[in-house]
Amino acid sequence: MATAHSRTAARLMLAPATVLLLAWMLIPLCMTLYYSFRRYRLLTPERQGWVGFRNYENFLTNPAFRDAFVNTLILVVGVLIITIVLGILLAILLDQPMFGQGIVRILVIAPFFVMPTVSALVWKNMFLNPVNGLFAYAAKGMGLQPYDFLSQAPLASIVGIVAWQWLPFATLILLTAIQSLDSEQMEAAEMDGAGPLARFRFITLPHLSRAITVVVLIQTIFLLSIFAEILVTTNGGPGTASTNLTYLVYVESLLNYDVGEGSAGGVVAIILANIVAIFLMRAIGKNLDA
Amino acid sequence: MGTITLNQVTKSFGDVQVIPPLDLSIEDGEFVVFVGPSGCGKSTLLRLIAGLEDVTSGEIVIDGRPATEVPPARRGLAMVFQSYALYPHMSVRKNIAFPLRMAKMDKAEQDRRVDHAARILNLTDYLDRRPGQLSGGQRQRVAIGRAIVREPQAFLFDEPLSNLDAALRVGMRMEISELHAQLATTMVYVTHDQVEAMTMADKIVVLRAGHIEQVGTPLDLYHQPRNVFVAGFIGSPTMNLIEGPEAAKHDAHTIGIRPEHVAVTDDGPWQGTVGVAEHLGSDTFVHVHGTGLAETLTVRVPGDIAVRHGDAVRLTPDLACLHRFGDDGLRL
Ligand SMILES: Nc1ncnc2c1ncn2[C@@H]1O[C@H](COP(=O)(O)OP(=O)(O)OP(=O)(O)O)[C@@H](O)[C@H]1O
Ligand SMILES: [Mg+2]
Numbered sequence: 001m002a003t004a005h006s007r008t009a010a011r012l013m014l015a016p017a018t019v020l021l022l023a024w025m026l027i028p029l030c031m032t033l034y035y036s037f038r039r040y041r042l043l044t045p046e047r048q049g050w051v052g053f054r055n056y057e058n059f060l061t062n063p064a065f066r067d068a069f070v071n072t073l074i075l076v077v078g079v080l081i082i083t084i085v086l087g088i089l090l091a092i093l094l095d096q097p098m099f100g101q102g103i104v105r106i107l108v109i110a111p112f113f114v115m116p117t118v119s120a121l122v123w124k125n126m127f128l129n130p131v132n133g134l135f136a137y138a139a140k141g142m143g144l145q146p147y148d149f150l151s152q153a154p155l156a157s158i159v160g161i162v163a164w165q166w167l168p169f170a171t172l173i174l175l176t177a178i179q180s181l182d183s184e185q186m187e188a189a190e191m192d193g194a195g196p197l198a199r200f201r202f203i204t205l206p207h208l209s210r211a212i213t214v215v216v217l218i219q220t221i222f223l224l225s226i227f228a229e230i231l232v233t234t235n236g237g238p239g240t241a242s243t244n245l246t247y248l249v250y251v252e253s254l255l256n257y258d259v260g261e262g263s264a265g266g267v268v269a270i271i272l273a274n275i276v277a278i279f280l281m282r283a284i285g286k287n288l289d290a
Numbered sequence: 291m292g293t294i295t296l297n298q299v300t301k302s303f304g305d306v307q308v309i310p311p312l313d314l315s316i317e318d319g320e321f322v323v324f325v326g327p328s329g330c331g332k333s334t335l336l337r338l339i340a341g342l343e344d345v346t347s348g349e350i351v352i353d354g355r356p357a358t359e360v361p362p363a364r365r366g367l368a369m370v371f372q373s374y375a376l377y378p379h380m381s382v383r384k385n386i387a388f389p390l391r392m393a394k395m396d397k398a399e400q401d402r403r404v405d406h407a408a409r410i411l412n413l414t415d416y417l418d419r420r421p422g423q424l425s426g427g428q429r430q431r432v433a434i435g436r437a438i439v440r441e442p443q444a445f446l447f448d449e450p451l452s453n454l455d456a457a458l459r460v461g462m463r464m465e466i467s468e469l470h471a472q473l474a475t476t477m478v479y480v481t482h483d484q485v486e487a488m489t490m491a492d493k494i495v496v497l498r499a500g501h502i503e504q505v506g507t508p509l510d511l512y513h514q515p516r517n518v519f520v521a522g523f524i525g526s527p528t529m530n531l532i533e534g535p536e537a538a539k540h541d542a543h544t545i546g547i548r549p550e551h552v553a554v555t556d557d558g559p560w561q562g563t564v565g566v567a568e569h570l571g572s573d574t575f576v577h578v579h580g581t582g583l584a585e586t587l588t589v590r591v592p593g594d595i596a597v598r599h600g601d602a603v604r605l606t607p608d609l610a611c612l613h614r615f616g617d618d619g620l621r622l
Contacts, residue, residue: 187342188375192389192436193363202388206379 029270035263042257055264059252065265067240068248069272071155075162075244076223076276080216082163087170087215088208092200094171095178112168120229123161124150128233154234154242161229166222170215177211178204213287217280224273245269292318292353292443292476294339299348301334301500308334309500311348316444316478316493321470323479323487325523326497332480335497336446339478340369353443363392368437369446372453374429376421376436383408383417386435393440407435410469427458434469444476451486463490484524488512496520518619521546527575527590529613532583542614542622549575549590551611554597558606562587567597578603 039051059065094105111119127134128149136146149157181204189199227246230236236243236251243251249269253262294316301309308331316322324332337343339350341362350358357365368389376385383404384391390400408414411431421429430450437445450466451459467490470477481487487494488508496503496511496519504516508524515521521529529546537545554576562581567574576589576597589605597603614622 182373182375184371184373184375185377187362188369188371188436189377189388190342191340191362191367191369192440193392194388195363198392202380203377206377209379 032263032266035259036267038260040260055260058261059265064240064248068243068245072244078159079163079223083166083170086167087174090171091174091178094175109168111165116228117232119165120161120232124233150234158229158242166219173211173215177208181207209287213284295351297349300346302346319474321477321492323491324495325484325487330497331500333448336448336480340367340446341365366443367446368440368442370433370437370450372449374433376432378421381418382432385432386439389440403439407439411435426454447479449480516621518544518615521613527588530587536583540614543617544615546613547607549588551608552589553606554591554603555606558604560605564597564599564601
């Protein structure tokens with residue numbers, strides 16, 4: 001792949017895919033940008049025109065925006081913490097030789113195969129429902145008052161549901177990393193007098209740092225745009241208690257019929273996501289260098 | 291101090307007994323080398339001593355105290371692994387200091403010991419590097435450094451030089467021997483390279499399939515191999531082993547003669563044609579075929595004797611240096 005000829009050939013062959021990807025991403029992006037500077041309300045479609053930054057002003061000064069921003073952060077950070085901590089513990093557990101290892105591993109991966117809408121509905125109706133849910137049933141069984149998760153602790157419930165979905169991903173990546181740990185290193189540490197906790201802290205955890213970085217980066221990208229789980233469970237409520245940025249954009253453009261402000265919100269979300277990405281890369285990106 | 295005794299130690303993995311009952315005692319300050327062909331259980335034996343594997347039965351005594359149930363960290367032994375097993379995310383200094391840090395030694399004493407070890411091992415300039423930025427020989431020295439700072443009862447080495455190139459191996463071999471002379475600590479060293487065994491050991495333990503075939507000084511093993519296996523294993527090139535009528539002439543089942551004890555002469559009793567002559571400069575190893583005694587006889591002759599492929603030669607063994615073995619393979 002080093003000669004000039006082969007490089008040209010490689011570029012030519014990559015071109016169709018690149019063009020397709022560009023079109024796929026650029027056209028929606030440009031249209032979003034375009035609408036974000038236009039007056040475009042579906043209720044009064046005939047009153048159009050350029051409005052400058054008015055849509056942005058409206059979106060940013062909307063009291064729901066601050067809530068949505070904070071909720072987005074809580075959602076991302078909460079799910080990251082839960083999946084990484086539990087993921088490491090599960091990965092260590094799954095790495096131990098045990099009876100039925102193959103089946104247990106498949107069971108752990110299973111939640112990842114369930115689509116978000118379905119799993120959120122399953123959680124909502126089978127587990128969290130204050131009348132028919134399993135948790136309510138268990139609470140009643142113990143003589144306690146059933147807890148209405150989705151209205152009392154909507155954001156925490158969504159964090160739980162999303163963490164449940166992403167735990168397999170984190171576990172899987174961390175498990176492969178743990179399996180690649182040189183057993184002689186562990187034995188050397190054992191001979192050097194490191195107990196199980198010290199071995200975890202000084203050998204396993206540093207070894208996992210790269211895998212943890214990958215998990216954080218990939219999950220952040222997806223967690224910033226959580227939508228289906230909120231739509232089918234709480235609808236962003238009560239109030240704005242479980243509205244995140246993605247959901248707020250949806251509310252503005254499709255519930256309030258203001259495509260202009262929704263587009264402005266989309267652009268704001270893109271910018272915020274990029275800021276988060278830059279901070280993340282600064283903070284932990286160095287772990288990815290060989 | 292660093293005495294290690296194994297009493298009737300056995301080890302099985304599942305149904306397979308890798309180490310049959312085995313007795314061995316290692317004196318304080320001794321340099322003991324385990325040699326044997328691949329898969330004979332050398333590493334397993336070392337790991338049993340280290341405590342990284344549990345014995346199936348039998349008893350291990352270290353420094354006069356029963357150690358069979360003692361966890362590896364508290365046996366007072368330090369091990370150097372074949373893969374070095376350095377901690378890749380720690381600097382050389384942190385690597386070497388790790389056992390001290392785990393022992394909660396105070397920082398000043400840690401630094402003193404690390405600097406001391408680094409000086410002995412010529413690592414002073416590399417203390418701030420990561421293991422990934424070191425050459426194989428330097429990594430090896432870091433691994434040794436990590437072992438010596440603990441001031442252990444004994445060192446355990448599992449083929450520490452097998453990843454190095456030939457020249458470096460000779461250099462490190464001498465460094466380890468010198469270190470042993472300097473520290474006077476017991477060392478147990480596993481290798482399958484019998485040159486390493488011969489040059490470094492105070493005492494060699496020859497293993498085959500978990501059995502101890504012979505224990506002795508390098509020269510004991512060289513001059514008085516207890517059986518055919520040891521005779522064939524120790525010495526380079528290997529001893530010529532001859533069976534059949536020629537052996538019967540000496541009232542033995544097998545006779546053995548080392549290459550250096552056969553001479554190329556004009557009127558020797560054995561004759562054959564030269565297959566390959568390996569000229570090393572100082573010596574020439576001549577591989578002779580068609581003698582009717584064994585498939586190939588190896589002969590060591592001075593480097594200035596001109597022999598080539600296809601030459602017919604006559605050979606004279608030095609009968610004073612003949613080794614005789616009986617039907618059971620044991621020395622007569
Ligand atoms: N964990 C294990 N489970 C089952 N069998 C094992 C295990 N470890 C070693 N063995 C077997 O025990 C025997 C001795 O192995 P060991 O590693 O001690 O050999 P070795 O003498 O060190 O060989 P080498 O020179 O190739 O390193 C081998 O036949 C090996 O297959
Ligand atoms: Mg081995």
